[in-house]
Amino acid sequence: MKCVFFSVIAITMISFNAVALDVKQRFDHLDANKSGFLTEDELEPQPQLLSTFTRWDKNQDKQISLLEFKDYLTNNLY
Numbered sequence: 001m002k003c004v005f006f007s008v009i010a011i012t013m014i015s016f017n018a019v020a021l022d023v024k025q026r027f028d029h030l031d032a033n034k035s036g037f038l039t040e041d042e043l044e045p046q047p048q049l050l051s052t053f054t055r056w057d058k059n060q061d062k063q064i065s066l067l068e069f070k071d072y073l074t075n076n077l078y
């Protein structure tokens, strides 16, 4: 039983990391100038995010940070 328990934990941790990595990869892909933030120009391939830009731009600096992007994905895809 112990073995099964630890296997489940290991699989959960691996999939969690895979999701986190996926978010970072998507973010880096969209961040055309590699500034570490996504601007409205860079979000043209993401019309859904662009149309709700102000909702996800929590600190209203007109940019989407990795954390804000992660919030968006968490609320829309998973």
Ligand SMILES: [Ca+2]
Binding pocket: 056, 057, 058, 059, 060, 061, 062, 063, 064, 065, 068
């Ligand atoms: Ca922001």
